[in-house]
Amino acid sequence: MDWRVERLTQGLLTVFLVITLSFVIIRFMPGNPMDYILAQMSGDATGATSGEGGASGSDMEQQYELVQAYLSMNPSDPLHVAYFDYMSNTLRGDLGQSIYYSRPVSDILGRAMPWTLFVLSWGLAIGFVLGIITGSLIAYWEGSKLDVGLTAYSVIMGSIPYYVLALLLIVYMAYRWQIFPTNGRVPEGVTAGLNWPFIKGIIYHASLPIASTVVFSGIASLSMRGNAIRVLGEDYLRVARLRGLSDGVIATQYVARNAILPLYTGLMISIGSLFGGSVILETIFRYRGMGYYLVQAANARDYPLMMGGFMLLTICVVIALFITDLTYGLIDPRAGDENREAF
Template sequence: MVNIGWRTRRIGQTVFTLWVVLTLTFALVRLLPGNPMGAMVQQLIQQGVNPARARHLVELRLSVDPNKPIPYAYLDYMGNMLQGNLGISMYYSEPVVDIIARSLPWTLFVLSWSLFISFFMGVIIGALMAYWEGSKLDVGLTSWAILMGSTPYYVLALLLLIFFAYRWGIFPTSGRQPTGVAPGFSWAYISGILRHAALPVLSMLVASGVASLGMRGNSIRVLGENYLRVARLRGLSDITISTQYVARNAVLPMYTAFLISLGEMFGGSVVLEQVFSYRGLGWYMLSATYQRDYPLMMGMFTILTVAVVLALLIADLTYSFVDPRAGGQTNETY
């Protein structure tokens, strides 16, 4: 019952957070001085649209009626958000939901590969660093992890683009899928997608440095446990002990950080996709900023916020299943 009550409160906090985000978005549209609604109306008027027609178009595209009192307009706005109506893009003249549905899978494709590869590398390298603490291997890998962790992802992206795309021509310079190839489950199309995603994925691997250092710290604490002495007495190899015993137990505290980093990578995709002209969620969000496309900007912001909040919720709700010891500690605490 304690766990159920805690999970219920955590879900309630998440719902409250999402409500605050949507409310702030409404305030940005309707309440702030120099609000986007007025700017959009003036933009349409400058394009030769009748003022009454311009206000009507803005109402449709933002899902906010400027003629209604604020409480009624707020209820209409929240109802539209709950129904998935995020308005209509001013620049692309199509529903924001359609643009998100078209771009989100590409961003998730890059981020999922980046996240899992970075996490896997961090776990393995961190375990090896801790097991041979103080050795030349530890010093070398620690230096590499610090270098990777302190390098901005966009700097690595530019270096990869210059050398591997423009200078050596190994990977494409832009785009997300091969040109002249019909979409489908053919090797030409699949390999083309992988080649276009390779450099963005490699750019995100700077996260493996931070993961390695975190794993190293967790592993050093695990190394003093009695079951490791038993493993050594059984004659198991150092590689087996470091990867199967140390890594399996030290990785559990990193589970929450693993999901939190998903939200950080979503933010990083805004600049990264612009560097590689990779038309994902981040590319459209930055494009919306340049074009002053307020409905698209706010829709993207809402989706990114929901992704981060839900990632944190999943981390909290599932951690006790990943590490049963956490569940036991929760019961004792409450």
């Protein structure tokens, strides 16, 4: 069997198992949407207000009817019947209706997904590039004061959890010094489109969430340092110098390329932790991406939205790992040969 088909099969099986386990776990969670709605009606619940996209006021009656319809349909059905119905609807692209937001789950997640990808992709790219540059400088100037300073920076950044840095940034940069906004994705009153005020507002609101992910640069720089020092001692570099190749060619074609290879796998694997981290990160900054809506769904016991969020996060991670398998052989042909031999 071709290794690509094998990897694709493994990915599909992973998605299937995650959906199944999520369905069973959520099914047996204590509480139900009705408890949350009744608490909201009595003013006891805390959560999203109408300004955050949640149903309130005149929408409460429609929300109440949705909860009644859900409770009358699903919990009374046997587990296997409800599971079969859900999987059948999912294969048709129907993720159900959000109980809390009174909107289709696919519409909510489809609108939130680009914002999460925007923050994570820029945060990952900046952290990866910064880690490579820092690690290269540390390796080249090994033993110098620059090595000591940048190594200390890398160790500190690699040891700080991203959510701790996020809390520090929002406390000082947003609340105390009021340099950046405390919540939202775009400024209010700005017309959406390809215009500078809208683009500037997106960057402005996403700056702190993106900066929080820079902690991954510490791990990347330490890995790059170790890889570069190891490569610098290889015999083929001595041969390259004997051939009269310039330092620039040796640094880019030999040292950098071979030192970055292990980091590429770590980069793609870290996408999974970043997607999982978006749940906490977007909640801290009240940045309405997938992670934010997943937390709101958990608080409100919005089971369709929870299931859709778990499934979409799993699919994103599986796709990232599958792309890693497909592209790693292009970067390092030896890996492609090993994959073909293994399968």
